[in-house]
């Protein structure tokens with residue numbers, strides 16, 4: 001980040017008391033407002049000259065943003081602003097130079113290195129967490145951030161650095177009385193994530209200051225269309241524990257006072273705050289919009305009169321704080337600063353094309369590396385923690401047992417792990433916990449964790465999947481390691497937006513400044529009889545298609561244990577898919593391998609060596625493929641080699657290529673629907689890169705292109721069975 005320019009922080013603060021602001025303070029606020037507006041104006045010019053590529057202004061929102069910034073502590077409190085918060089960011093210490101570097105997309109753009117649009121802020125030193133363009137998603141991150149801050153202040157020992165896992169690269173800072181700022185426009189309050197964030201902040205009395213910057217429009221949609229009754233304050237008024245303020249957001253002093261009171265409420269631990277500022281949007285939504293297409297002239301003129309700059313300028317003159325000549329001089333100085341910043345930015349180095357893929361994944365810790373290859377070294381015979389620990393480990397344990405054991409082990413080892421999700425606690429009501437066995441998840445995978453580690457580290461979430469993943473992102477940006485559960489894969493979709501647009505992107509879009517390594521455990525798949533449509537879905541390719549996200553899908557107890565350990569210790573976000581049918585299957589049981597057993601990602605396993613044909617598969621199709629292979633051998637004399645991929649992103653191309661070169665025939669088999677499934681990519685790559693090694697076309701086996709039905713005869717016909725695989729083997733061998 002550049003040196004702070006004259007946008008440095010003004011000496012206006014809560015300590016100045018509730019009275020009127022001093023002349024000097026008013027002048028400083030006006031200076032920041034002008035600086036912010038001039039930045040917008042200059043960017044608009046640059047956009048018209050095609051020197052920058054996008055512009056969205058903070059015009060009309062300056063007073064509100066300055067009020068918030070000046071009531072809070074940069075680099076101490078935490079910030080989840082939105083794109084209109086230019087004035088806020090200037091007051092926090094983001095310089096005009098930084099902003100211009102964003103606008104031109106320079107390599108030295110401190111927020112994203114030229115990867116994000118301008119005004120998509122981010123700064124590590126200022127605790128401004130990288131924001132996306134998606135409206136309201138960051139509110140849940142703010143909630144998780146506040147929870148993590150509270151956790152660290154109650155458990156400072158958890159902040160200690162540790163070698164050998166993600167903690168080596170995730171530094172933690174915290175303060176007992178820190179406050180989190182999160183802002184949105186009034187239109188964005190229609191998003192479910194807004195309500196989810198408000199609800200959790202209220203319920204947990206979290207120190208989050210929500211700011212709604214109400215300019216009356218969401219692009220062309222007026223407030224009364226988005227908000228029932230036209231006023232968001234009225235709708236949220238019954239949330240418990242909040243401090244509420246509804247103010248004229250074009251008045252800098254009113255804004256500052258409201259935020260001072262809001263911040264005091266939060267710092268005192270009384271709960272969250274909600275500041276609803278009515279402001280204006282004197283320019284169109286962005287340079288791609290023309291508000292004359294949908295706003296009347298009268299309305300636009302009325303807004304212009306409420307422009308915060310116009311109002312404060314008039315006050316400075318009225319109260320003889322500055323003469324018009326002095327105001328002109330002040331404005332000229334800001335123009336000069338903006339011009340200089342623009343000139344410097346236009347000379348700045350551009351990002352290197354060669355570095356496009358940098359920071360898609362952690363550059364620090366590679367989960368495919370030998371650091372995670374303790375697979376061979378592990379010594380069965382130790383006694384496992386948790387449920388599995390009650391019996392000698394030489395007993396074969398189920399996948400469910402060994403996943404539970406891994407969670408116990410890792411929580412014991414790493415105090416930064418927090419587990420939440422629907423019904424994952426043993427019993428939310430502590431009075432009940434003493435007398436009941438405990439729930440511990442609908443599949444009992446988290447059983448006993450709350451009892452051992454307490455309800456601060458393992459607790460039930462609201463029934464809201466975006467809430468689970470969004471908050472987990474907030475936790476992880478603070479250096480915690482959430483290992484959350486989405487109860488059924490079929491219900492992951494409300495969280496897909498958070499996973500696709502936030503979780504997987506945080507590191508890349510912030511050019512490595514921010515990251516949110518965490519684990520989402522998800523029971524997946526069918527073959528359970530009676531699961532029907534909403535408890536049997538697959539769909540892993542919708543996640544392997546997302547850069548930045550690791551996707552794991554073990555087929556047996558031992559792999560599940562070792563891969564979950566790697567998932568938890570690594571520095572990337574991981575989607576950990578657990579096949580429900582395999583949880584307690586006799587197939588693939590194994591003794592508990594000890595608390596250091598890990599398996600690197602991207603290493604397939606040959607579960608059956610063979611010479612005639614390669615079968616690439618994973619998950620529940622591994623045991624089904626083994627059955628088919630045994631019959632192929634017995635009944636047709638075909639010797640099938642089966643490769644269990646174990647991790648789907650990354651996947652082990654070397655293992656696939658080696659096997660295909662040996663057998664020259666290959667089938668890719670999965671439970672998910674055939675069309676556009678995971679096998680399509682693998683099959684295409686084999687056809688592309690191994691064409692000369694093939695003696696037959698690449699075949700795929702998958703489910704019918706339909707949904708999974710309830711009636712077992714339908715389910716059996718829809719999902720691939722050992723017979724389906726056998727038929728493909730025989731056909732392909734005969735080709």
Ligand SMILES: Cc1ncc(C[n+]2csc(CCOP(=O)(O)OP(=O)(O)O)c2C)c(N)n1
Pocket residue numbers: 084133134135184185186187188189213215217218219285
């Ligand atoms: C999830 C999502 N949907 C749609 C958009 C496109 N979009 C960008 S800004 C915007 C309007 C936002 O209005 P409001 O929340 O009132 O904020 P304002 O721009 O008025 O400050 C829309 C629809 C988006 N960025 N994210």
Ligand SMILES: [Mg+2]
Pocket residue numbers: 185186187213214215216217218219
């Ligand atoms: Mg708006």
